[in-house]
Amino acid sequence: MALEWKKNVREVTPYIPGEQPQEGKLIKLNTNENPYPPAPGIKKLISDADTERFRLYPDPDVTELVDALAEYHGVGGDMIFVGVGSDDVLAISFLTFFNSDKPILFPDITYSFYDVWADLFKIKYETPALGEDFTINTKDYIRPNGGIIIANPNAPTSVAMEPAAIQSIVASNGGSVVIIDEAYVDFGGKSVLSLTEKYDNLLVVRTYSKSRSMAGMRIGYAVGNPELIKALNSVKGSFNSYTMNMLSIVLGVESLKDEEYFRSVIGKIINTREKTGVSLERLGFKVLPSLTNFLFATHETVPASVIFEELKKENIYVRYFDKPLIDNFLRITIGTDEEMDIFLKKIGGIIKNFKKMKKGVDI
Amino acid sequence: MALEWKKNVREVTPYIPGEQPQEGKLIKLNTNENPYPPAPGIKKLISDADTERFRLYPDPDVTELVDALAEYHGVGGDMIFVGVGSDDVLAISFLTFFNSDKPILFPDITYSFYDVWADLFKIKYETPALGEDFTINTKDYIRPNGGIIIANPNAPTSVAMEPAAIQSIVASNGGSVVIIDEAYVDFGGKSVLSLTEKYDNLLVVRTYSKSRSMAGMRIGYAVGNPELIKALNSVKGSFNSYTMNMLSIVLGVESLKDEEYFRSVIGKIINTREKTGVSLERLGFKVLPSLTNFLFATHETVPASVIFEELKKENIYVRYFDKPLIDNFLRITIGTDEEMDIFLKKIGGIIKNFKKMKKGVDI
Numbered sequence A, B: 001m002a003l004e005w006k007k008n009v010r011e012v013t014p015y016i017p018g019e020q021p022q023e024g025k026l027i028k029l030n031t032n033e034n035p036y037p038p039a040p041g042i043k044k045l046i047s048d049a050d051t052e053r054f055r056l057y058p059d060p061d062v063t064e065l066v067d068a069l070a071e072y073h074g075v076g077g078d079m080i081f082v083g084v085g086s087d088d089v090l091a092i093s094f095l096t097f098f099n100s101d102k103p104i105l106f107p108d109i110t111y112s113f114y115d116v117w118a119d120l121f122k123i124k125y126e127t128p129a130l131g132e133d134f135t136i137n138t139k140d141y142i143r144p145n146g147g148i149i150i151a152n153p154n155a156p157t158s159v160a161m162e163p164a165a166i167q168s169i170v171a172s173n174g175g176s177v178v179i180i181d182e183a184y185v186d187f188g189g190k191s192v193l194s195l196t197e198k199y200d201n202l203l204v205v206r207t208y209s210k211s212r213s214m215a216g217m218r219i220g221y222a223v224g225n226p227e228l229i230k231a232l233n234s235v236k237g238s239f240n241s242y243t244m245n246m247l248s249i250v251l252g253v254e255s256l257k258d259e260e261y262f263r264s265v266i267g268k269i270i271n272t273r274e275k276t277g278v279s280l281e282r283l284g285f286k287v288l289p290s291l292t293n294f295l296f297a298t299h300e301t302v303p304a305s306v307i308f309e310e311l312k313k314e315n316i317y318v319r320y321f322d323k324p325l326i327d328n329f330l331r332i333t334i335g336t337d338e339e340m341d342i343f344l345k346k347i348g349g350i351i352k353n354f355k356k357m358k359k360g361v362d363i
Helices: A004-008 A041-047 A051-055 A063-073 A085-097 A114-120 A163-171 A193-197 A226-236 A246-257 A259-282 A304-313 A337-362 B004-008 B041-047 B051-055 B063-073 B085-097 B114-120 B163-171 B193-197 B226-236 B246-257 B259-282 B304-313 B337-362
Strands: A080-083 A148-151 A178-181 A202-207 A220-224 A285-287 A294-299 A330-333 B080-083 B148-151 B178-181 B202-207 B220-224 B285-287 B294-299 B330-333
Touching (some): A041 B041, A041 B051, A051 B041, A063 A080, A063 A246, A080 A226, A085 A114, A085 A226, A163 A178, A193 A202, A193 A220, A220 A226, A246 A259, A259 A294, A294 A304, A304 A337, B041 B246, B063 B080, B063 B220, B085 B114, B085 B178, B085 B226, B148 B163, B163 B178, B193 B220, B246 B259, B259 B337, B294 B304, B304 B330, B304 B337
Parallel strands (some): A178 A202
Antiparallel strands (some): A080 A220, A294 A330, B202 B220
């Protein structure tokens, strides 16, 4: 076949998500999912769902969830935009706000979807280098630009930034929208959400996929000045009137009602994270200081790619990025204590075997 | 506030969906929803849902639903692309395939999202006029273009096109992707789905929102040559890895299993449509020949805008488009027999009152 139409196809290199094996018994520490189930109220709500209503379109304004989020965060409903996961919110934000001739800015090491969206929408970008300790230098973001996006805490590094540093970037860039992607902020980072009342150019993006254990139902949102939200809704309404399905809307509301459960899950994960970090260091890892639900770690002798492959053989999935600067690191999602114990035992074995093998080769 | 960032905001005029009133007792004939519930299996599936799994991301390849749709239509799994309603599938298709310097083509009267997507993605377009009987002239689509999109049957006219006419358009445009939007085809239209095996430039788009009574769960899909599907998946994977939530995937599969129920619902709607059409003609309406789940009708004396407003006062919602050429038409979704009986009674009263009032004015 000639496939003549191919000349007009948009050329892209899609984002590659972590593997999502559908079968089998495994320990899945590769996509930063929460090891604990969503709030108990979710189960009851689902069993009571009025499936006859599925015949109707959902509320295009998603009023119920918008209002619940506004109340939860103590802001106006006109300051909330919701989408199908924070990826949807971010994609729509790139399309809405990043239309300048000047390049947008984001760190050289960060969520690897940012350059994918920039390429998709033909947005120019520059990527200031992180410092040696993987921190962001605020000065790199105070220069002409068409927009800024920073993940805080950053991924896959797990390293967080102080609100004052973000505030200085936001305050210095009145002509650009500054997006702070707070996907992981609930695990100990400091949010800049309250600054959205003060700065009209600040958009804070959140997700239900990590701290709220609801990756499967695809819920994300943004908080910002009503004018930012209006612009997002116009573009979203030009893409798809009804992106959010009926069940995700009510489940999203339900999750917000159980603050105690939410806090307890986060507490458990932070606890496991700290213990796991210490254990990894004992095994010879350098572990970056994490305020997320994952650890970013590199071993003093065993290459990350080797550990990654060996763990996979043991049915333990972690994330490995074959990219400059981070190709000797592993990103390890925090699972339950039981999962991390098995993980640590296996990884200990892998390191031991590697050293034995090396020794054998050296002789 | 200065809102300096506004200069770089994408300027759009969003699609305005039909009203989706969330409260109250009303007869809703304005957004072409199905009056009957989804397949009975859906209810059971939902009550048994394993909500603990919501903590995980859904399968980004949506394999389960893709395979079920492939089997249902007797094509390969590499010929199916799924999305969050057919609007999502169409938006991604515009972004993927319509990147030529030449204008894309669609009828002047058609689904009013097409020009919204074209504007959003800055795609040039031309809109050949429908004939006086609201039919499409195939010759208008055999000239240089950057792509073609035709709804068959067309909306809001309800008028269908013969597959041979579509085939001639597809065959004459090897250098362009031709999208046939078959949102309403299950209600009596003739599908060109089988032609996707023959023509590498034909993409057929379908939805669960009408015939499958599942507008609330947002499921749509496209069928086409594996190369078309690959291009769609690349762009989709550059926008959002996981658009389809876990429940919609399994519910989408479940719906396909109950062909008998599906056929019975469609049969009832067609039956009600035919009866309603005859009754409207008796009341002085001209009704276009419909192969959809709605009627497009104009009254000989009473303006459509008047009927629209009067029906609303009676809590009956139909759709009115205040646009050139169709601003004296109403688009009436087919409800249950009971709903249409009430609708006809009320509309009869409105016409009678209008004539009485007119007569009063004339004297």
